[in-house]
Amino acid sequence: AQSVTQLGSHVSVSEGALVLLRCNYSSSVPPYLFWYVQYPNQGLQLLLKYTTGATLVKGINGFEAEFKKSETSFHLTKPSAHMSDAAEYFCAVSSYNNNDMRFGAGTRLTVKP
Amino acid sequence: ETGVTQSPTHLIKTRGQQVTLRCSSQSGHNTVSWYQQALGQGPQFIFQYYREEENGRGNFPPRFSGLQFPNYSSELNVNALELDDSALYLCASSYDKVEQYFGPGTRLTVT
Numbered sequence: 001a002q003s004v005t006q007l008g009s010h011v012s013v014s015e016g017a018l019v020l021l022r023c024n025y026s027s028s029v030p031p032y033l034f035w036y037v038q039y040p041n042q043g044l045q046l047l048l049k050y051t052t053g054a055t056l057v058k059g060i061n062g063f064e065a066e067f068k069k070s071e072t073s074f075h076l077t078k079p080s081a082h083m084s085d086a087a088e089y090f091c092a093v094s095s096y097n098n099n100d101m102r103f104g105a106g107t108r109l110t111v112k113p
Numbered sequence: 114e115t116g117v118t119q120s121p122t123h124l125i126k127t128r129g130q131q132v133t134l135r136c137s138s139q140s141g142h143n144t145v146s147w148y149q150q151a152l153g154q155g156p157q158f159i160f161q162y163y164r165e166e167e168n169g170r171g172n173f174p175p176r177f178s179g180l181q182f183p184n185y186s187s188e189l190n191v192n193a194l195e196l197d198d199s200a201l202y203l204c205a206s207s208y209d210k211v212e213q214y215f216g217p218g219t220r221l222t223v224t
Contacts, residue, residue, distance in 0.1 A: 032211060036215075042217055042218075043117075043203055043216050043217045043218050044156070044203065044205075045215070046212060046213070046214075049211070090155050090156070092155075097168075099146075099161045099163075099168045099169025100169050101146070101158055102158065103155035103156045103157070104155050105154055105155050106153075106154070
């Protein structure tokens with residue numbers, strides 16, 4: 001079975017500061033890994049994904065994540081936070097047939113002016 | 114290109130009733146997945162349909178059932194509603210099963 005753990009249910013940063021949201025996964029097969037963002041009263045929007053190949057993945061809005069197999073991690077980073085980045089972020093894991101995607105509990109990002 | 118749409122937006126039902134939620138896939142997508150997102154939690158996988166056949170199911174009881182139609186739109190049916198079924202229900206469609214596009218969700222309240 002696959003699972004995801006997101007460390008920190010709430011993260012607060014100042015505008016312009018580094019954003020780091022942590023995600024660790026467990027999978028018995030090669031994982032596909034995803035980060036989604038959810039704004040209030042909306043569905044989920046894909047930020048980036050890792051399937052195979054390059055372990056450093058760049059996504060939308062300046063976010064990137066690095067797949068580290070040895071650490072079973074897929075942390076999300078952004079060099080400089082914007083106020084518009086304030087939202088709920090979800091890390092998710094699935095496998096090649098993607099018929100059972102498992103999400104973490106989410107991390108709420110607050111950006112202070 | 115039309116994105117994933119869901120209806121209704123909000124719904125209030127009484128315990129014991131039945132409910133049907135609808136999802137229209139993004140154009141060209143043949144796979145639909147349904148998720149339940151309780152307040153303050155991450156989405157939980159309910160099931161997936163690929164070309165009108167169930168293609169995977171999460172840990173949900175049989176009173177959660179679904180359908181996918183020839184045009185790849187989908188329904189989620191929940192029988193004998195319980196208070197704990199109150200949640201945001203999300204539908205996601207994809208073509209290659211990897212990149213899923215989510216709809217805005219249906220907020221179900223069971224009283």
